[in-house]
Amino acid sequence: MKKFFMFLAVLGLMTVSAQFQVAYAQEEETPEVTTEDVQTAPAVEEEEIDDPFAAASTDQPMHQALKQKFIEGGPGFMATILLCLIFGLAIAIERIITLSLAQTDTKKLIANVDKALKEGGIEKAKDVCRDTRGPVASIFYQGLLRADQGLETVEKTVASYGSVQMGQLESGLSWITLFIAIAPMLGFLGTVVGLVLAFDAIEIAGDISPALVAHGMKVALITTIGGLIVAIILQLFYNYLIAKVESIVVQMEDASISLIDLLVKYEK
Numbered sequence: 001m002k003k004f005f006m007f008l009a010v011l012g013l014m015t016v017s018a019q020f021q022v023a024y025a026q027e028e029e030t031p032e033v034t035t036e037d038v039q040t041a042p043a044v045e046e047e048e049i050d051d052p053f054a055a056a057s058t059d060q061p062m063h064q065a066l067k068q069k070f071i072e073g074g075p076g077f078m079a080t081i082l083l084c085l086i087f088g089l090a091i092a093i094e095r096i097i098t099l100s101l102a103q104t105d106t107k108k109l110i111a112n113v114d115k116a117l118k119e120g121g122i123e124k125a126k127d128v129c130r131d132t133r134g135p136v137a138s139i140f141y142q143g144l145l146r147a148d149q150g151l152e153t154v155e156k157t158v159a160s161y162g163s164v165q166m167g168q169l170e171s172g173l174s175w176i177t178l179f180i181a182i183a184p185m186l187g188f189l190g191t192v193v194g195l196v197l198a199f200d201a202i203e204i205a206g207d208i209s210p211a212l213v214a215h216g217m218k219v220a221l222i223t224t225i226g227g228l229i230v231a232i233i234l235q236l237f238y239n240y241l242i243a244k245v246e247s248i249v250v251q252m253e254d255a256s257i258s259l260i261d262l263l264v265k266y267e268k
Contacts, residue, residue, distance in 0.1 A: 077190030077223045081183050085230040088179040091172045092237035099244045102169065104134035106255045110262070113140060117266045122147050135165035135248065136255045143259050151263060158256045165252060169245045173238065180234045187227020194220025 109132055116124040122144055129141035142161045143154045198220060202208055 077186055077193070078226055081186050081190075081223065081226045081230055084179040084183045084186070085233065088176050088183075088230070088234040089237070091175050092234070092241065095172050095176075095241050096237075096244075099169065099241065099248065102134050102248055104132065104136045104251070106136055106251050106258075109137060109140070110255065110258050113259070114262055117262060122266075135162075135169065136252055138165060139252055139256060140259055143256075143263075147263055151260060151267075154263060155260060158259065162249075162252050162256060166245075166249055169248060173241060173245075176234055176238045176241070180231050180238060183230040183234070184224070184227040187224040190223025190227075191220045194223065 109128075112128045112132075113125045116128045126141055126144045129137045129144060139158055139161050143158045146153050146157050195217065198217060
């Protein structure tokens with residue numbers, strides 16, 4: 001079996017070397033330049049320029065094209081931008097899961113608390129809130145803990161603890177905004193550095209070649225494109241999370257009013 005693999009390896013090396021020899025031989029061949037070739041050369045160039053997108057289009061798979069653009073943009077800046085995307089998405093996914101678990105059926109919770117107050121009083125109502133997850137149930141529990149201190153104290157407790165719960169819901173979102181701001185800035189910085197390197201290459205070459213300038217600007221702009229794409233993706237997640245937090249906050253405010261109404265009815 002080892003000999004077979006060695007045979008395949010030798011055969012592969014011979015094939016690769018033969019291909020390099022053929023390519024090298026083709027490069028060394030210099031065809032004769034005639035006046036007809038010179039006269040027809042501009043026409044050929046015009047035909048090639050007429051359809052630049054067809055010439056630029058390739059059959060590369062998407063992941064290979066992205067890998068190529070990643071390398072062209074510079075591993076340093078592109079890797080940093082990619083890290084912003086990875087960390088931002090990780091925080092966004094964690095927040096989505098946390099906020100989804102924080103949602104509570106407030107109508108059902110209010111009905112259960114009302115029933116518990118009628119059947120077992122404050123203690124049973126606290127047990128119901130303790131067994132229910134979510135910020136609304138936590139606010140209810142804190143309010144019921146101070147039910148014997150009067151409705152005014154309960155209102156202050158509910159308002160204060162609601163602010164605490166809101167802060168917990170918004171935790172981590174500041175990091176997403178940070179990555180949204182940093183990603184395009186890194187892209188712009190990579191573009192500026194790329195342009196400086198492109199002008200350095202022009203200075204070393206001693207000639208302003210359009211192909212050299214175009215290549216340098218293309219490579220420089222890739223980092224800006226990457227940074228803007230990352231910022232757009234994270235901005236969409238951020239807006240979704242903000243909307244989710246606002247809906248939960250509205251639920252907490254409505255439920256807090258309902259809790260006060262329940263305690264007023266219970267005291268009567």
